[in-house]
Amino acid sequence: MSNRKAGYRALTTHRLFWPVAVLVVMLAANTVYRPGFLSVQMRDGHLYGSLIDILRLSAPLILVALGMTLVIATGGIDLSVGSLCAISGAIACLHISRQPDQNDLGGVLTALALGLGVALVLGAWNGVLVAVIGIQPIIATLILMVAGRGLAQLITEGQILTINSGPYKAIGVGHLLTLPLAIFLALAAATVVAVVTRRTALGLMIESVGGNARASRLAGIRSGRITFLVYVISAACAAVAGFMMTANVSSADGNAAGLWVELDAILAVVIGGTSLAGGRFSLSGTILGALLIQTLTTTVYAMNISPQTSLLFKAVVVIAVCLIQAPGFRARFARRRAPAAAPAPVSEQPKEQVPA
């Protein structure tokens, strides 16, 4: 009995228990509302269904949020990712539109390299502003958030640039092994980021710099390099997300591509349990957060919630997730519900041991 109780406690106090629970509840609600929600069908050798759609549509957000996780873990923030999506997408589309044969694979690859390259340069710009010049991250990246939209529109000359390229379109809507290609791209990006941070010491150093920058400097960490690096990684992730977004609609819209994605990404990171103050980060938490946000968006559409109230609905769910995740809020709730219960196992963090 006590064993099972302890197991239950370990489960409910796990970092990711509540986001997972909310995700499950949302999926269940969808299923009740629309019994066919969970079904997945095979059509023309491809799998179709709401679940597949959610996975496919959340891919760009997952990408952006992965980079954002690292930036936030250093105690920074990157507001420019939405603009970076638009810029990289616009550059790729522009290059393809000038090809005599838009379906030429070589041309598409050059376009991707160009888009990625420009994003890396802009990420380095962010990194220099923050790590070398010492501007606060929110201001430093705000510059590119605003100016970047203008840059994207300059590239597309204020028009919506439409292309007709099979290989490029595949990034957004193509399939591989019956599943959308975008899912594999997101998965690959997550694997790369995980390997780069956890198989090397980069993750430890990011957490160290974010946890205590002064102490990290005195331990000999070149925190400037680490900070610079995370902004470049974030830009790279945003670029790939930008390719996906523009490929999805086969056009580049400097105004609309990636609009407000930085806010969803920050939200995904926070829901995933990474503190905005920096320090410990969780990539799996971030991915879960991104899936949760996309499921929420899909739910709003699927349930025919009127556009006027859909934003409000989203906000309520997000607030609920954040609240039940907060140890302080849960502690208060648990106390009120069970005042007689002996030391309530409510705190996520271990209580201060033998305070000296």
Added chain:
Amino acid sequence: MTGSHPVLTMTGISKSFPGVRALDNVAFRLFPGEVHALMGENGAGKSTLIKVLTGVYGTDEGTVTLGGEQVSFTGPMQATAAGVSTVYQEVNLCTNLSVAENIFIGREPRRLGAVRWSEMRRRARSLLARLDLDIDVNAQLGSYSLAVQQMVAIARAIDIEARVLVLDEPTSSLDAGEVAQLFRVMRQLRDDGIAILFVTHFLDQVYGIADRITVLRNGQLVGEYATSELPQLGLVEKMIGKELRVLERLDEHPRHDPADRAEGTPLLDARELGRRSAVAPFSLTIHEGEVVGLAGLLGSGRTEVARLLFGADRADHGSVRVHGSPTSLRTPVAAIARGIGFCSENRRAEGVIAELSVRENIILALQAARGWLRPVPRRRQDELVERYVRALSIRPADPDIPVGNLSGGNQQKVLLARWLITEPRLLILDEPTRGIDIGAKTEIQRLVAQLSDGGMAVLFVSAELEEVLRLSHRIAVMRDREMVTQLTNDESVDADRIMQSIAAGAGQEGMPS
């Protein structure tokens, strides 16, 4: 004071945390108009008892009576309102606000909801005058030293009409003059009838001011004593529950032979090194296997010297040679590359990374030196961490818990371990024993002696002269941001002599060039 009723009585107090019985049936009495020292090693339950008293924690068992009425505080605000004010060891103020704002934050004098700023400043000035502290109440608190910040915290506490004043290690960052100033204030408050509960690690201070002593050990009450009836040695024995064999063993450690250490090319040779508005140019050599003590009052420039030699601050004057070759220690990275390690006096802000695990904290400097592309293999991490957790008896011995959950002494040992695994040739220790219990302190002192026997050079910065004298081969004395003299630690040198140097200043020993 005797014969009156206690203002505060705590009886049968028990408090458990998961896995730990922090307090076990503890009793405590406090009379009006007395200074009562609460003594015990780290983890003895002092802080827990204080937190129970001030309502930070609830109790599992037991009663608290204040002024004859049974009370049960559910939070610090309630305790403060009832007349129990607390000043904690770590200054809990907002350094970005002004001095006056800090004193009155949360209870600003108001009229119709608007803060009466001039009234607030006037009252702040008069409060600080009571503490003999002449500072600008409009200035940002952060612009003053930690010591002054501590006094401001006390001013804040005594402004609330306190019957009981709890001072939790208020002196750990104060120098001798400031301690005397604080004691003057404490005596004045005591004579006003306030009961003062005083926690400190400095035994001398207990005998300097306390009327009575309560000793805790492992969460249990050892006893309550009149200070005059308990000799210092007896107190220490009651605190650690065994005789002072450890301490004696360290004292038996042969006084070092400085002569044969100070030969050959020095490991580090700083010439006229200085930094404007931090420390005047000084010259200092440190040889292999030598312990150089850096003595001086708080704010005398001790820490500034240490930081210059580690590259934590950049020198704007002079030069440094390491092993005879000229070099510049412009950044910590440069200093580390030349085999120098540095433990800051400010453990929490500049030492440990609280949310990272003990393991991660220990390997951090080694990992930083290797760069992020070459992670320390997990097996090697385990090996190193296990070895140093055992060698330094870091407790709890679980390398995967966040270092922030450890006591101060154990955090300090983690920092030592962080540098020791990098195998530095020179280790700079800035106040490594401040605010930690006597057992851990002895262990760290013994470690320093061992390291120097093994050939490592140590620059040992400490406010405690006894400690500097016990460990150092040579002692450099700082005063007013200037290195006034360097003494070879032979039989002729004692605490008095150093005190004289600190007081009298330059021109006695002839500083090398």
